[in-house]
Each structure stands twice: as structure tokens, then as C-alpha cells.
Amino acid sequence: MPQTTKTFRWPQLHSIILLACIVACLALHVPAQDAPSQAAADWKTVEAAIGRPGQMQPGGVIKFGLPRKDLHITLEGVEIKPTLALGSWLAFERDGTAAMVMGDLVLTENEVQPVLLKLQQSGIQSAAIHNHLIGESPRVLYMHIASHGDPAQMAKAIHDALALTKTPAPDAGTPSAPAADLGFDQKLVEQALGHSGKVNGGVLQVAVPRSETIHDSGMVVPPSMGVATALNFQPTGNGKAAITGDFVLLPAEVNPVIKALRQNGISVTALHSHMLTEEPRLFFMHFWANDNAIALAKGLRAALDLTNSAK
Numbered sequence: 001m002p003q004t005t006k007t008f009r010w011p012q013l014h015s016i017i018l019l020a021c022i023v024a025c026l027a028l029h030v031p032a033q034d035a036p037s038q039a040a041a042d043w044k045t046v047e048a049a050i051g052r053p054g055q056m057q058p059g060g061v062i063k064f065g066l067p068r069k070d071l072h073i074t075l076e077g078v079e080i081k082p083t084l085a086l087g088s089w090l091a092f093e094r095d096g097t098a099a100m101v102m103g104d105l106v107l108t109e110n111e112v113q114p115v116l117l118k119l120q121q122s123g124i125q126s127a128a129i130h131n132h133l134i135g136e137s138p139r140v141l142y143m144h145i146a147s148h149g150d151p152a153q154m155a156k157a158i159h160d161a162l163a164l165t166k167t168p169a170p171d172a173g174t175p176s177a178p179a180a181d182l183g184f185d186q187k188l189v190e191q192a193l194g195h196s197g198k199v200n201g202g203v204l205q206v207a208v209p210r211s212e213t214i215h216d217s218g219m220v221v222p223p224s225m226g227v228a229t230a231l232n233f234q235p236t237g238n239g240k241a242a243i244t245g246d247f248v249l250l251p252a253e254v255n256p257v258i259k260a261l262r263q264n265g266i267s268v269t270a271l272h273s274h275m276l277t278e279e280p281r282l283f284f285m286h287f288w289a290n291d292n293a294i295a296l297a298k299g300l301r302a303a304l305d306l307t308n309s310a311k
Helices: 010-028 035-041 044-050 109-121 151-162 186-193 251-263 293-304
Strands: 055-057 061-067 087-095 098-108 126-130 140-149 198-200 203-209 214-216 219-221 228-237 240-249 267-272 283-292
Touching: 044 061, 044 151, 087 151, 087 219, 098 109, 098 151, 098 219, 109 126, 109 140, 109 151, 126 267, 140 151, 186 203, 186 293, 228 293, 240 251, 240 293, 251 267, 251 283, 251 293, 283 293
Parallel strands: none
Antiparallel strands: 055 061, 061 087, 087 098, 098 140, 126 140, 198 203, 203 228, 214 219, 228 240, 240 283, 267 283
16 A cells, blocks of 8 residues: 655645744733733832832822821911821832932921931932921921932932821721812812812812923923922812912913912912922922812913913
């Protein structure tokens, strides 16, 4: 009997090749972790050093809120909530194996010098120390930091400096209380501002980024690292709100915004820098008023329209 040789027909070979390609493509497109989970995992050593969890922000930034719930500050009869003007924060952005950290530490007068010394001894650079409000009691000051280095080491240094203050530890997993009625129409306020916000700790917070890309030390600084205009509304009853925050401004915008705020009954409480080497140069203008929330929102919008802010 003659010997026969088996051969693959072309349709069979084509099917095998196609199946191998599909399997290879699926293997390439199944990551071990999705991107947000991986980004969060990259910051675990920083969270451990800070001693509290952070919140991921756009651009791979991690941000830590450190509200000064221990402070009882009043201004013009209003007891200021931590989320209105007493929220320390830190934000880290990767730069290869290093990182940039920026932040704003809310401090009592007697905490300033010990914290400043500790930060300097640890190589953490300060960018500003100043007021944001006028007439609050007891007085509080704000220390801005901007530094670059190993992220876990910087986090540990900042943690050790904050240990010299009475900044509370993070809440131990207590459930969030249901959102209380603000006492003013949030939608109408947001409509007047032209931007929506979120309610945090009984305060409506609205962040408006600038249209420019901000750089510092050769890195892009995202809005979440302190370069977005902040507009905060704390209800004070009968449709009124105490407002504060800061406008992030180019030099040419400073005086037009001052004029617009004053024409709408909003006090300017501080004008200064928060950074040292940012490009373009920025000024930060803080404000205060306590009046009808919608009327104040319209006043803020008048000032906002004089800036190159995102629409």
C-alpha cells in the first residue's frame, strides 16, 4: 500500500493563524490592574507616611485634606466651618521617581515658627506665610509649601511638622452625615456663577480652573494643586451665605477684579503670591462677604468674567 502524507489545507492553516493572533492580542490588552487602581497603588508609601488616605485627582495627582476641625474661628459673628476656610491640604505629583508637593497649612500663630523650623530642617521649602481673612478670632495664618524630592520622604517630613500642631487625625471611618439643606438655592447660585460645585462639610465649593497651562520648575501644575479659583459658600440663614476663597489672577487682571468685587459689596482681604517660580506669574486674591447668596454669586461672576478662566 503506498504511504500517504497528511497536509494542512489553506483554510485550516488560516484559521489557526487567526486564532493565535486573537489570543496574543487579548493577552496584550488585559492589564494586571486598571489605570486608576495602579495610580492609587503608586502612592501607598506616601499615604502611609502622611498617616491618612488621599484622593486621586486628574493627571495622577494625589491630594490630602487635613481640615482643622479643632479650631473654633468666628468672623463677623459667623463660625467658620473647616471646609469654608480652615482646610489644610497637600497634593503630590510624580516627576519620574521623584515628586513635586504643594500645599497650604492652616496654622495658629503659635504653631507657625515650630512648623516652619521643622520643615526647613527636613528640606521642605516654604513659598508664603500670610493671612487669608481679616478680623477672624482667634487669628489664623496660612503657610504655603512647594518642594521637590522623594515623595515618601517629603510626606514623612510634613507629617512630622504637622505633629507639632493640633491638626486632628483623620476620622476613624465614621459614616458621613446626610447633606443638610443649605438654606439657599444651590442651582441658582451655580447658574449665576456659570459653574457647578459640590457640597462638602456643609459648604458649597466651586473650583474654576484657568485656561492657561501653569508650570512650576518645568512641571505642569494641574488645577487640583492650588491653581484653580476657589469660591466657597457657607449658609448663614435666610438665603444668605458667608463667602470666601481666592481668585487666581494674572497681573493685568488684579485691579479690574478688585473693582468688580468692591462694586458688588465683596471685601478684598488679601492679595499675594502662593508660589515662587510659577509661569505665568500668578497672584491670589482672597475675599469675604456675608449676604444674599445669589446676589453674591452674581458679584463673583462679574469678577470671574474679567479673568481668563475656563468657561
